[in-house]
Amino acid sequence: MGETVKVIGAFDSPFSHRAEVALRLKGVPYELLLEDLGNKSDLLLKHNPIHKKVPVLLHGDRTIPESLVIVEYVDEAFQGPPLLPADPFDRATARFWARFLDDKCSTPFWLSLWTEGEVQQGFMKEIKGNLKLLEGQLKGKRFFGGDTIGLVDIAASGFAHWLPLFEEVAGVTLATPEEFPDLCRWGKDYTSHDTVKQCLPDRATLLARFTAKKDMFVSTVKSMAPKS
Amino acid sequence: MAGEKRKGLQLLDFWVSPFGQRCRIALDEKALPYEYLEQDLGNKSELLIRSNPVHKKIPVLVHDGRPVCESLIIVQYIDEAFSSSSSLLPSDPYARAQARFWADYIDKKVYDCGTRLWKTKGEPQQQARKEMVEILKTLEGALGDKPYFGGDEFGFVDVAFVPFTAWFLTYERFGEISVEKECPKLAAWAKRCGERESVKKNLSPPEKVYEFIATLKKKFGIE
Numbered sequence: 399m400g401e402t403v404k405v406i407g408a409f410d411s412p413f414s415h416r417a418e419v420a421l422r423l424k425g426v427p428y429e430l431l432l433e434d435l436g437n438k439s440d441l442l443l444k445h446n447p448i449h450k451k452v453p454v455l456l457h458g459d460r461t462i463p464e465s466l467v468i469v470e471y472v473d474e475a476f477q478g479p480p481l482l483p484a485d486p487f488d489r490a491t492a493r494f495w496a497r498f499l500d501d502k503c504s505t506p507f508w509l510s511l512w513t514e515g516e517v518q519q520g521f522m523k524e525i526k527g528n529l530k531l532l533e534g535q536l537k538g539k540r541f542f543g544g545d546t547i548g549l550v551d552i553a554a555s556g557f558a559h560w561l562p563l564f565e566e567v568a569g570v571t572l573a574t575p576e577e578f579p580d581l582c583r584w585g586k587d588y589t590s591h592d593t594v595k596q597c598l599p600d601r602a603t604l605l606a607r608f609t610a611k612k613d614m615f616v617s618t619v620k621s622m623a624p625k626s
Numbered sequence: 627m628a629g630e631k632r633k634g635l636q637l638l639d640f641w642v643s644p645f646g647q648r649c650r651i652a653l654d655e656k657a658l659p660y661e662y663l664e665q666d667l668g669n670k671s672e673l674l675i676r677s678n679p680v681h682k683k684i685p686v687l688v689h690d691g692r693p694v695c696e697s698l699i700i701v702q703y704i705d706e707a708f709s710s711s712s713s714l715l716p717s718d719p720y721a722r723a724q725a726r727f728w729a730d731y732i733d734k735k736v737y738d739c740g741t742r743l744w745k746t747k748g749e750p751q752q753q754a755r756k757e758m759v760e761i762l763k764t765l766e767g768a769l770g771d772k773p774y775f776g777g778d779e780f781g782f783v784d785v786a787f788v789p790f791t792a793w794f795l796t797y798e799r800f801g802e803i804s805v806e807k808e809c810p811k812l813a814a815w816a817k818r819c820g821e822r823e824s825v826k827k828n829l830s831p832p833e834k835v836y837e838f839i840a841t842l843k844k845k846f847g848i849e
Contacts, residue, residue, distance in 0.1 A: 464727055467730065470726065471722070486706040498680065531680060
């Protein structure tokens, strides 16, 4: 097609990674525009006025926000290996688990890291239960998508690369190989995949950045967690 | 039980659910016969729990014994599994992305804010009122001067939002929001959609939605 492709993203963001990995898996060259989320650019606010979030995909004169919408767009707009299965029922199943990750896993995960005591125990139980359900979808396959990476792998990528880092910063253990053998094995396979590796932010840099932001993370949670 | 695979389409649903109505409208737009199975949400059936073990929620579409959950996923499934009849999603990838974006926006914003409109009082209700007006105006902006969200044809985003038009009366009475006044184009769109057979047949009458919520309010002790 020859039109310019750009991703407005952020170094730390697993959602931003989703957009990048989808493009790379399709072999689509793109320019990455990194945002400072503490000081959002006019470009970001212009292209995502409604949610003001990363990632945003710019393809020619088209603007696509929302990471899961971007992944499906990339799958449909570009040639290359499919990111979603062909069969309608399998597609519905993939979409279900991608949505499950965003609707049921993001928030309890975040809250389990930065709360304390009984409240934290509650969120830990919730996220572990949901991760178990997710793990059940692997069913002996290398990836959620089968032999190749698909929508659910991309949606779950936060739990492959970012989860262990956040566990370390927060001093919390959520997913051990003993409790989650398939999920941990998948996490290793995902993060060591040749194409994925190219757009995963460096571990040491992320660790340093998150450690520096720890107090800020804890304060975000105080406004989110239910008042006891 | 495990080997039993009923042929055809069943929809596990609850009469007033706007999410369920999306599926009913989609099925009718595609002229697909199905069996409607009303669920008792206070006493969930084994069929519902078995079909949606993760969320235990309606709607669930069961097709030849296999369940599909989450209303927007169900609507896309209906569109893709029965692709020979008229499409609900456009064929162009960018138009599809825009449709998915707006359907996602509706899911993230409308129901939650609408619930706070009738469940809260005082300051939180004022906040919900303000938010709902903003949400409706944003959607009206997305509609623009087009007859439907998708353009000339009734499509995915229209299906996603139209069941909530039956709730406008409830928003008005409990939340003091007049959609007619705040968003006349949206009100006109609602009327236009209301003329379609699939919508006429499947939306709850606004007075019935209002009665249902009024009963819930009493039950929760919200004056």
